[in-house]
Amino acid sequence: MNDERKQWLSRAPNEALSKKLGIIAWVITALVLILVGLMRRPELQIPLPEGVSLSFLPPFHAGVNAVAALVLIGALISVMKGKIALHRKFILAAMGLSVLFLLSYVAYHFTSSDVKYGDADLDGILSAAERAAVAGTRPTYLVLLISHIVLAGVSLPFILFTFIAGWTNRFAAHRKLARWVFPMWLYVAITGPICYWMLRPYYG
Numbered sequence: 001m002n003d004e005r006k007q008w009l010s011r012a013p014n015e016a017l018s019k020k021l022g023i024i025a026w027v028i029t030a031l032v033l034i035l036v037g038l039m040r041r042p043e044l045q046i047p048l049p050e051g052v053s054l055s056f057l058p059p060f061h062a063g064v065n066a067v068a069a070l071v072l073i074g075a076l077i078s079v080m081k082g083k084i085a086l087h088r089k090f091i092l093a094a095m096g097l098s099v100l101f102l103l104s105y106v107a108y109h110f111t112s113s114d115v116k117y118g119d120a121d122l123d124g125i126l127s128a129a130e131r132a133a134v135a136g137t138r139p140t141y142l143v144l145l146i147s148h149i150v151l152a153g154v155s156l157p158f159i160l161f162t163f164i165a166g167w168t169n170r171f172a173a174h175r176k177l178a179r180w181v182f183p184m185w186l187y188v189a190i191t192g193p194i195c196y197w198m199l200r201p202y203y204g
Contacts, residue, residue, distance in 0.1 A: 002082040004082055004083065004084055004085065005082040005084055007084075008084045008169075008171070009171055011169040012169060013168060013169045013170045013171075014168040014169060014170075015168070015170070017168050018164055018165065018168040018170055021164040021167070021168065022161065022164060025157055025160035025161060025164060026157065028160065029156050029157040029160065032102065032156060033153065033156075035106050036106070036153075039106055039109040039110045040109070040114075042113075044110070045110060045111065045112075045113070046110050046111050047111070048111050048112075054107070054108050054111055054112055055112070055203070057104055057105075057107070057108040057112075058108070058115075058196055058199075058200075058203065059196065059200075060104060061101055061104060061105055061108070061192065061196065062192060062193040062196035062197070063193075064097055064100055064101045064104070065101060065188075065189045065190075065192035065193050066189075066192075066193045067097060068094050068097040068098060068101070068189045069186060069189035069190050069193075071090050071093045071094045071097065072090070072094050072182070072185060072186050072189060073186070074090045075087050075090035075091050075094060076182065078090055088166070091163065091166070094185075095163060098159075115199060115202050115203055116202070117138055117141050117142070117145075117198070117199055117202060137198060140198075141195065141198045141199070144191050144194055144195055144198070145191075145195050147187075147191065148187075148188055148191040148192060148195055151184050151187060151188050152188045154184070155181060155184040155185055155188060158177060158181045158184075159181055159185055161177060161181075162174060162177040162178050162181045162182075165177060166178075
């Protein structure tokens with residue numbers, strides 16, 4: 001065990017702070033899930049001023065998710081090498097990217113209609129062969145999308161709990177959670193750009 005890892009593991013856990021942050025994590029989770037539920041209701045959609053479009057946000061979301069995936073891989077590599085300070089920086093960056101994605105995602109869906117796979121008229125955009133190929137990928141898209149959405153919702157509170165455990169020096173709990181939370185977080189980050197890439201022809 002290298003000196004840096006020993007130094008971090010020697011820190012005393014802050015149980016009181018962990019409990020307080022845990023309550024905040026549940027509140028944040030509830031607020032996020034409520035927002036995500038509300039933004040799917042057409043009657044609550046906020047009209048944008050004429051000439052204003054947020055159509056640039058879906059590719060932005062995909063880019064943020066892709067960068068988050070790379071940052072998470074960096075976090076994994078750094079902690080495996082015992083570089084705990086670097087690991088923390090990567091995780092803070094991943095958390096920041098996730099917050100940026102969430103704010104942008106909610107803003108987009110509160111102001112723009114959903115684009116559904118296969119609903120757009122692709123005549124003149126794709127050839128007949130390309131349209132047939134895209135149509136054949138619908139089951140794959142739905143599996144990826146549904147698993148992406150479900151795991152994003154399920155993993156949210158546990159990502160926060162894992163972060164809190166590490167932040168408050170509860171390293172045994174942090175490691176125990178991270179073993180299964182990290183793969184879910186990485187899966188969500190990777191499948192986000194894939195779902196966008198598959199849906200991209202339907203944006204028109």
